[in-house]
Amino acid sequence: xxxxxxxxxxxxxxxxxxxxxxxxxxxxxxxxxxxxxxxxxxxxxxxxxxxxxxxxxxxxxxxxxxxxxxxxxxxxxxxxxxxxxxxxxxxxxxxxxxxxxxxxxxxxxxxxxxxxxxxxxxxxxxxxxxxxxxxxxxxxxxxxxxxxxxxxxxxxxxxxxxxxxxxxxxxxxxxxxxxxxxxxxxxxxxxxxxxxxxxxxxxxxxxxxxxxxxxxxxxxxxxxxxxxxxxxxxxxxxxxx
Amino acid sequence: xxxxxxxxxxxxxxxxxxxxxxxxxxxxxxxxxxxxxxxxxxxxxxxxxxxxxxxxxxxxxxxxxxxxxxxxxxxxxxxxxxxxxxxxxxxxxxxxxxxxxxxxxxxxxxxxxxxxxxxxxxxxxxxxxxxxxxxxxxxxxxxxxxxxxxxxxxxxxxxxxxxxxxxxxxxxxxxxxxxxxxxxxxxxxxxxxxxxxxxxxxxxxxxxxxxxxxxxxxxxxxxxxxxxxxxxxxxxxxxxxxxxxxxxxxxxx
Numbered sequence: 001x002x003x004x005x006x007x008x009x010x011x012x013x014x015x016x017x018x019x020x021x022x023x024x025x026x027x028x029x030x031x032x033x034x035x036x037x038x039x040x041x042x043x044x045x046x047x048x049x050x051x052x053x054x055x056x057x058x059x060x061x062x063x064x065x066x067x068x069x070x071x072x073x074x075x076x077x078x079x080x081x082x083x084x085x086x087x088x089x090x091x092x093x094x095x096x097x098x099x100x101x102x103x104x105x106x107x108x109x110x111x112x113x114x115x116x117x118x119x120x121x122x123x124x125x126x127x128x129x130x131x132x133x134x135x136x137x138x139x140x141x142x143x144x145x146x147x148x149x150x151x152x153x154x155x156x157x158x159x160x161x162x163x164x165x166x167x168x169x170x171x172x173x174x175x176x177x178x179x180x181x182x183x184x185x186x187x188x189x190x191x192x193x194x195x196x197x198x199x200x201x202x203x204x205x206x207x208x209x210x211x212x213x214x215x216x217x218x219x220x221x222x223x224x225x226x227x228x229x230x231x232x233x234x235x236x237x238x239x240x241x
Numbered sequence: 242x243x244x245x246x247x248x249x250x251x252x253x254x255x256x257x258x259x260x261x262x263x264x265x266x267x268x269x270x271x272x273x274x275x276x277x278x279x280x281x282x283x284x285x286x287x288x289x290x291x292x293x294x295x296x297x298x299x300x301x302x303x304x305x306x307x308x309x310x311x312x313x314x315x316x317x318x319x320x321x322x323x324x325x326x327x328x329x330x331x332x333x334x335x336x337x338x339x340x341x342x343x344x345x346x347x348x349x350x351x352x353x354x355x356x357x358x359x360x361x362x363x364x365x366x367x368x369x370x371x372x373x374x375x376x377x378x379x380x381x382x383x384x385x386x387x388x389x390x391x392x393x394x395x396x397x398x399x400x401x402x403x404x405x406x407x408x409x410x411x412x413x414x415x416x417x418x419x420x421x422x423x424x425x426x427x428x429x430x431x432x433x434x435x436x437x438x439x440x441x442x443x444x445x446x447x448x449x450x451x452x453x454x455x456x457x458x459x460x461x462x463x464x465x466x467x468x469x470x471x472x473x474x475x476x477x478x479x480x481x482x483x484x485x486x487x488x489x490x491x492x493x494x
Contacts, residue, residue, distance in 0.1 A: 085387055085389065086389075088268040089445060092443070095445045100385070124443055
């Protein structure tokens with residue numbers, strides 16, 4: 001949207017030759033990409049491709065080699081894929097927000113922006129529906145007033161109605177707060193609707209760019225290497241990109 | 242001060258601190274780890290009984306040694322913690338029986354709070370107060386770590402540091418706990434008040450408060466009952482605690 005001269009200044013994250021090993025095994029190999037301010041980047045890839053690992057490396061919570069450069073002063077909110085242990089703690093929604101010292105008036109603002117009533121604060125986390133819980137997690141990540149949201153499979157485990165509402169929420173938040181969003185996702189329809197950039201990862205980077213241009217059926221079948229049967233009957237998908 | 246009051250106060254403080262810390266240990270199944278660690282302390286308790294020093298002092302280095310061994314084995318073998326814990330704690334019990342004076346076995350196995358000395362009591366109570374405040378201080382950060390280490394790290398929480406403090410607190414409470422309920426029953430003083438509280442609490446504030454209260458109540462009941470029946474206090478504390486647990490089940494909707 002801006003001219004080339006301004007483009008460099010617009011970069012919020014720059015990744016060069018990122019390599020991650022877990023237990024001696026290479027999980028991410030030689031990844032390089034840039035993210036601009038206001039981008040919505042969808043990270044696609046089969047199971048075990050290293051997508052969650054990529055998010056963790058970007059957060060700086062696992063060791064890596066290479067360069068991950070965030071613009072100075074950037075605050076990052078993280079929405080993890082699952083929190084299996086949270087139901088083991090008798091935690092009300094309000095107390096969950098207090099775990100990160102979110103001030104009362106800010107909590108109310110956040111509830112408004114994630115489309116929930118303040119009555120939900122009294123509810124136990126364990127009693128929420130999956131869609132409500134996902135909204136609360138998003139709200140929790142928003143409480144630190146981040147510039148960037150890292151989102152690990154926002155729609156996983158949510159019923160269709162809930163998925164649509166979480167999707168609408170993401171779209172609205174992006175507009176209202178000018179958030180940069182990086183999200184791991186499996187639903188291709190959402191990628192087309194929400195993302196302006198896509199990154200295909202299967203340990204290595206297999207494609208990157210504008211979804212409509214880069215997500216050709218060959219690219220998808222290559223990425224999922226036999227996992228997406230629907231696309232395979234058209235193309236062998238053996239050629240490399 | 243009478244011997245009864247001395248043991249009552251010590252018991253109440255240790256029980257309360259154990260229940261409070263136990264509420265933090267329950268979510269990640271750590272409450273059960275206090276059992277093996279108590280067993281591990283037995284050689285140290287045996288030494289303390291033979292040479293006549295405070296059994297908590299004897300227990301503490303062995304509990305620390307146990308934690309370090311389990312941690313080292315875990316890193317080297319990648320075997321599940323429970324399996325390694327079984328190896329380490331059974332060995333601890335076995336070794337203790339080589340030299341545990343048999344006439345004092347009861348004190349080692351199920352505790353002997355009713356004969357606590359003034360010095361030990363004061364020392365224990367001070368330690369319990371410290372444990373209480375440290376647990377209070379780390380509670381919300383540890384809760385977040387219990388929920389998700391990744392989420393905690395994304396909030397720039399030094400997870401390693403908190404885990405270390407947490408493990409030290411566990412070692413301390415186990416070392417103090419063996420005084421009250423012996424090497425065999427330590428899991429019970431940290432776990433039962435927490436599970437009872439879990440049955441009733443709707444918020445974490447209630448959960449913390451109830452775990453602390455049930456820890457205090459069951460210690461007080463047990464020590465009173467011991468005074469009346471002349472039966473050992475340790476098992477009576479656990480039975481009282483279990484009784485509160487049963488009541489909590491009937492109250493749970």
